[in-house]
Amino acid sequence: MVEQIENMLASYKGEKGGLIPMLQKVQQRLGYLSPEAVSQIAKLLNISESEIFGVASFYAQFRFTPSGEHSVKVCLGTACHVRGGVRILETVERELNIVPGGTTQDYKFSLERVACFGCCALAPVMVIDKEVYGRMAPAKAKQILAEY
Amino acid sequence: MTFEQMQRRAISEWEALEQSSVPRILVGAATCGRAAGAGAVIEALQTGLRQQGLEATITQVGCIGLCYAEPLVDIIKPSRPRICYSNVTPQIVTQLIEDYLIKDDPRPDLALGTIGDGSVEGIPKFFELPVLKPQVRIILRHCGFIDPTNINHYLANGGYSGLVKALQMSPQEIIQEIKKSGLRGRGGAGFPTGQKWEFCRNASGEPKYIVCNADEGDPGAFMNRSLLEGDPHSVLEGMLIGAYTIGASEGYIYCRAEYPLALERLDTAIKQMETNNLLGDNILGSHFSFHLKIKEGAGAFVCGEETALMASVEGRRGMPRSRPPFPANSGLWGKPTNINNVETWGSVAAILQKGAEWYSGYGTERSKGTKTFSLVGKVERTGLIEVPLGITLREIIYNIGGGVVEGKQFKGVQTGGPSGGCLSSDFLDIPIDYESLARAGSIMGSGGMIVMDENTCIVDTAHYFLDFVQRESCGKCVPCRVGTRQMLDILERITKGQGQPGDIEQLQRLAETVRDGSLCALGGTAPNPVLTTIRYFCNEYEAHIDQKRCPALVCKELISYYILPDKCQGCMICLRNCPVEAISGGKRMTHVIDQSKCTKCGTCLDVCPPRFNAVVKVSGEQVVVPQRPAAVSASS
Ligand SMILES: Cc1cc2nc3c(=O)[nH]c(=O)nc-3n(C[C@H](O)[C@H](O)[C@H](O)COP(=O)(O)O)c2cc1C
Ligand code: FES
Numbered sequence: 001m002v003e004q005i006e007n008m009l010a011s012y013k014g015e016k017g018g019l020i021p022m023l024q025k026v027q028q029r030l031g032y033l034s035p036e037a038v039s040q041i042a043k044l045l046n047i048s049e050s051e052i053f054g055v056a057s058f059y060a061q062f063r064f065t066p067s068g069e070h071s072v073k074v075c076l077g078t079a080c081h082v083r084g085g086v087r088i089l090e091t092v093e094r095e096l097n098i099v100p101g102g103t104t105q106d107y108k109f110s111l112e113r114v115a116c117f118g119c120c121a122l123a124p125v126m127v128i129d130k131e132v133y134g135r136m137a138p139a140k141a142k143q144i145l146a147e148y
Numbered sequence: 149m150t151f152e153q154m155q156r157r158a159i160s161e162w163e164a165l166e167q168s169s170v171p172r173i174l175v176g177a178a179t180c181g182r183a184a185g186a187g188a189v190i191e192a193l194q195t196g197l198r199q200q201g202l203e204a205t206i207t208q209v210g211c212i213g214l215c216y217a218e219p220l221v222d223i224i225k226p227s228r229p230r231i232c233y234s235n236v237t238p239q240i241v242t243q244l245i246e247d248y249l250i251k252d253d254p255r256p257d258l259a260l261g262t263i264g265d266g267s268v269e270g271i272p273k274f275f276e277l278p279v280l281k282p283q284v285r286i287i288l289r290h291c292g293f294i295d296p297t298n299i300n301h302y303l304a305n306g307g308y309s310g311l312v313k314a315l316q317m318s319p320q321e322i323i324q325e326i327k328k329s330g331l332r333g334r335g336g337a338g339f340p341t342g343q344k345w346e347f348c349r350n351a352s353g354e355p356k357y358i359v360c361n362a363d364e365g366d367p368g369a370f371m372n373r374s375l376l377e378g379d380p381h382s383v384l385e386g387m388l389i390g391a392y393t394i395g396a397s398e399g400y401i402y403c404r405a406e407y408p409l410a411l412e413r414l415d416t417a418i419k420q421m422e423t424n425n426l427l428g429d430n431i432l433g434s435h436f437s438f439h440l441k442i443k444e445g446a447g448a449f450v451c452g453e454e455t456a457l458m459a460s461v462e463g464r465r466g467m468p469r470s471r472p473p474f475p476a477n478s479g480l481w482g483k484p485t486n487i488n489n490v491e492t493w494g495s496v497a498a499i500l501q502k503g504a505e506w507y508s509g510y511g512t513e514r515s516k517g518t519k520t521f522s523l524v525g526k527v528e529r530t531g532l533i534e535v536p537l538g539i540t541l542r543e544i545i546y547n548i549g550g551g552v553v554e555g556k557q558f559k560g561v562q563t564g565g566p567s568g569g570c571l572s573s574d575f576l577d578i579p580i581d582y583e584s585l586a587r588a589g590s591i592m593g594s595g596g597m598i599v600m601d602e603n604t605c606i607v608d609t610a611h612y613f614l615d616f617v618q619r620e621s622c623g624k625c626v627p628c629r630v631g632t633r634q635m636l637d638i639l640e641r642i643t644k645g646q647g648q649p650g651d652i653e654q655l656q657r658l659a660e661t662v663r664d665g666s667l668c669a670l671g672g673t674a675p676n677p678v679l680t681t682i683r684y685f686c687n688e689y690e691a692h693i694d695q696k697r698c699p700a701l702v703c704k705e706l707i708s709y710y711i712l713p714d715k716c717q718g719c720m721i722c723l724r725n726c727p728v729e730a731i732s733g734g735k736r737m738t739h740v741i742d743q744s745k746c747t748k749c750g751t752c753l754d755v756c757p758p759r760f761n762a763v764v765k766v767s768g769e770q771v772v773v774p775q776r777p778a779a780v781s782a783s784s
Binding site: 018020076123 | 179184216366368373443444460461463464465466467481522523525526562565596604754
């Protein structure tokens with residue numbers, strides 16, 4: 001594990017302002033910031049773990065618990081809000097039986113609310129992993145979830 | 149290779165493409181196109197061509213702006229005008245291949261317009277369509293036309309000639325040129341760009357940095373995403389010109405993580421610049437050297453604010469600090485830094501290529517040039533538009549946007565995102581420029597424009613924005629951290645029907661404190677959506693507070709759903725779909741909603757067949773319906 005994380009971060013050594021890119025790399029690979037990774041980065045950058053935690057907890061992107069196999073993100077940006085984004089979120093919450101920030105018990109889905117994917121013209125929008133779904137409706141969202 | 153050689157090579161590639169003997173197919177495959185289904189369309193094209201044994205090139209282009217009509221597919225047959233087809237599905241692809249590619253019937257019924265020389269009977273000219281006629285495309289000139297992953301397409305269309313021109317000018321001359329163009333920052337505040345560059349140019353300290361702000365945190369805005377996805381080199385050329393002028397040797401692009409495709413396009417473009425000596429040491433053989441890095445945002449709205457952005461680039465918590473010192477004197481790592489928005493950089497390249505005089509021919513006395521807006525919400529033709537400043541809201545919403553969806557009543561338009569305001573129909577005829585919008589209590593902002601109709605609740609909208617800024621407040625200063633929370637609490641009460649007399653005045657008082665006492669513009673402008681909605685839509689607040697009524701039928705605590713017994717046919721569709729089993733009834737029995745169980749999700753209203761139309765949503769009134777299911781009466 002330690003070696004794996006070290007390899008992951010080798011290219012960031014000496015980069016100015018490298019902490020956030022390092023955290024992003026770890027999260028991209030592991031799906032979350034594991035305690036081992038945080039302590040590894042602390043050693044690499046010669047800063048305290050609490051400092052890293054301070055930075056990471058500031059940003060919405062970082063999570064400290066493992067995420068599900070698929071990440072479901074529902075947009076609650078302004079355009080999606082006026083076009084019924086809340087109803088999409090409620091539908092997904094009901095279908096998966098979790099709230100934003102949560103992960104289903106079988107670790108299949110994690111749910112997040114996001115403030116705009118830049119697809120506002122096709123509001124309301126839902127994103128599963130890398131697939132962006134526009135012009136959503138509650139029934140359509142249900143159907144798409146069922147396909148995963 | 150010299151620039152001239154590079155350019156010649158690019159032009160011959162472009163001309164070969166234009167004179168291609170096989171049909172060319174362009175698919176709008178920006179994030180919006182993909183969300184609308186461009187991926188399946190491309191697959192259908194590939195399969196269809198293969199099955200028919202046809203030869204054609206398929207190019208993925210950026211967004212041309214007509215997101216409402218996506219997926220868009222353009223077909224250019226040799227010696228035929230380019231025809232743009234809208235709302236294309238895999239089934240339509242099959243038809244287009246058979247009818248147009250094979251049988252030469254251009255299918256006017258499926259076409260939106262023709263682009264370029266020549267015409268086709270029954271198909272209008274694309275740029276004469278109402279949605280495009282009032283538009284002027286400067287920033288978006290290449291979006292939807294070139295392959296954004298091919299630097300030669302950009303070069304062949306005048307790309308990097310602005311840089312070449314700049315390298316032959318002195319920095320002072322370039323600053324004069326930018327000043328003469330009248331360009332003002334497109335990131336929100338509208339600060340004159342030439343002046344900003346001059347400050348940084350004159351500041352002492354080495355190295356100097358430039359930053360491209362691609363954080364685009366305003367929810368409901370996607371101008372920067374579209375430009376970066378559709379024409380990344382135009383932004384990068386602007387940055388090179390700026391770096392040369394200011395004397396910066398290093399630069400950063402801070403792009404939000406929610407834009408994976410924009411990040412990918414930037415990465416590709418930067419690699420191409422490196423191999424073509426447009427980045428690195430001695431660019432194009434000059435003495436100018438410049439290095440550029442992408443920094444990915446990590447999901448914090450406040451990081452769009454310039455001092456917070458710099459903290460984030462340095463790898464710290466993205467908290468703003470007070471200014472002065474301004475970034476021009478003390479920015480990244482304490483060195484002189486110049487930050488501009490994506491669109492500002494994109495405009496710079498065009499100004500250098502075509503001249504300040506030409507650019508300032510567009511716009512008004514004090515707001516020159518063109519501006520892109522994301523026209524979204526309850527408007528028919530949603531999408532990305534570019535218009536000369538000074539155009540009216542009416543022209544944008546009605547002529548370009550085609551009016552409000554489903555013929556509904558226009559209520560207002562929100563500009564400037566969480567820092568902006570909601571304007572009522574009284575403002576439809578004001579010119580869109582920095583000063584007029586500010587006088588109306590809103591701001592130009594970065595270009596988000598969200599249309600609201602009679603079904604949008606104004607108090608809910610104010611609550612929405614305040615909830616947003618309250619979540620995104622970094623917590624450093626008290627007025628913003630605590631003030632927005634207090635304001636939110638009051639709004640929450642109002643939307644729940646617990647509003648009290650005096651709430652409006654209390655909101656206004658708090659708003660003043662938050663506005664005047666906050667450290668950065670996040671707090672400083674956070675009250676704007678609340679203040680403008682109180683100013684222009686006070687009666688809606690009063691309906692919520694005094695009558696416990698939500699006129700737009702949005703605020704959940706204030707609405708109820710009922711099933712009308714004289715219309716219900718006992719089809720059981722709502723009963724089966726209700727997620728909380730709040731509906732009782734049976735076959736051929738009128739249904740009844742148990743109000744104590746109902747979560748007001750609205751599913752019953754959605755699923756009730758339109759021919760019955762038995763479910764109603766009301767606010768502030770009691771509908772008398774039976775308590776128990778009864779047999780559907782024979783007469784109905
Ligand atoms: C809370 C907040 C968020 C901001 N977000 C953005 C943003 O997403 N993009 C942007 O270009 N400017 C944003 N700004 C404005 C920047 O601070 C800065 O003024 C701008 O990037 C300067 O570029 P310009 O002169 O080209 O407009 C934001 C400001 C505040 C206060
Ligand atoms: S508001 Fe949802 S994608 Fe922009």
